[in-house]
Amino acid sequence: MLNDDEKAVLKQSWADARPASAAVADLFFERLLALRPTYAALFLSANLQARKIQLLHAVDFVVRSLDWPEPQWMDAVSTNDDAVFAAFSVAEDGYGLSGISPESFPLLGEALVWALETVLGPRFDSASRAVWTRVAGALVTALRLGAARAEAFAPPTRRQLDMHGEDPADTERFPGSYFDGVAPFSLGPSRRIVSS
């Protein structure tokens, strides 16, 4: 999908950015939270530093996996070294993506391109932007494919079971029928903000 020139651009821009990789990771999460502030809750208590390192490893892996000379196109390659298959697995397992909805996966690509552009400045030229955008877009689609497959094969959640009337307590708690199984934003006794 990428020609040799595009692979070279990808490899060089990542090589340029890698010394400032901490800044790339910081900016990635800053941008992600600007685009989707709800994820602030995900990263407040989670080990953000570990996520940053995970991100940098992932980018490094993608660049390496896409860096192969054209004459070797027929070579057999392990799925463990294949960025697309890795993305499938990550999304299916939910590893590192817990709490991020598939609808928001495009923001990951957007945040990464923005972070690289911010760090590299003029060195991140139109060719760099084009190739990173293309790669990020394809991998985001791979993540969405993996997530869709995981969802299709997931066992029913407790909520889905509740909606079929298997939990009488919930049925009592959700009077009315203006939506199936959807409760008012009522404050129960176990919650902190309670008007007694």
Added chain:
Amino acid sequence: MAGIPVMEGNLAEFALADVLGVLGLSRQYTRLELFFRDHEPAGSIFLKSGKVVQAVTGTTMGREAFMELIQAPVASFRVMRVEMPALIPEPIDTVTSLLMEAAEREDDGPQTTRMDSHEEAAFELRVHPVFRALTEDAHDRATPVAPFPAVTNPQSPGTVKSGMRPIAPSSACVLAIASPKGGAGKTTVALNLALGLTRRGLDVILVDGDINGDVMSAVDARAVADVGVFDVLLGKGRIEDALRGTAVPNLRIIPSLGAVFPSAAVTVDDHTEAWRELLGNLGRRAQVVVVDTPAGMFGTTHQILGASTHVIGVLQAEVIAQRSFTMFSRGLEAVDQSARPVVLGIALNMLQPGSAESVDVLARACADLPERILFDTAIPRSSAFLHAAAEGVPVMLDGAEPAAVSFLFDTLAAEVLDRLRSTATDIGVAREAVLGS
């Protein structure tokens, strides 16, 4: 040739070109199997390292088979990782080149696509005498704004259309924007969500149901309105005179107030039937009617809710708003069950990621609200809204490069549309029960 199933999916959810783009990045030898809606196989495409090695249908092979499959009305796919043959044939071409060729062929061929059909339908609406007059009126008074960016239709690479891919709900709906608490940002959400829906190709009418008239304040156009929605409710004005065109072709607005302030009794008397008649009428003129309601769940809001097919709750990300949000459900319960709108979702607004208290409201909403009722999109508190208000434009139209926060209304509109489509049956039922059409 056997293989290991890797992935499968629905092509209504994933564009075939995108699936090919993904597999084109892989170095595995894969077979993309394509199926028609009735699950009958359409053919297969073999890929390796960005190249299409082979394509087969029931009748053709090679390049023509690839082109045939790209054009075919395929509905689903399955990706198999297959064993590489000892001798790989000369590839047909790269995935990129073949997709470009397919796009060029489509450009040369008949241009009737789903999007064209939609635009034809929209055009028919616009040439209706009533709409034509409004549109012309809108053009006469339009404030120049940056045009919506053209985007590539993901279903047809290379086919550039204005706006986003229209995905309409199955029938018109009346969507109330409500909140128990004032100052939660209902007007901002209503206005920008209406714009977001138009950006996805829908015809939208935004009704200001709040006698304060904040929609027109937001766009700094209070003086423009001669006839308001309350005049229509009281039988003192016609819908046609109240409907205002805007600089956005698919968006019309009915302001709250006209030139004359209505009797204060209008907010006290029960106009539920008049609201039903009015919103029912508007529901036949647009695909989505968005109604900005006054603060609180009773009074005028109660009447509007009884005339709406759907409601979106706006939850301000601060503690007082959270405490009072129980009134959202109580207000809905007070609406007669036969006329009660479907709760499409709850949008968190004015989130301050730097404030633990504000984020705590989000965390509690995630924990306490039923699964999936909270929209993924939360709107942050941002000075961009202040700037847009000062400019008298919605934040989505503030300058050639609107603030990043405006992007969120596109994602909110996408979520709203997805939910509308998934509750399409409910819409029909609700319309029949509530609007009598």
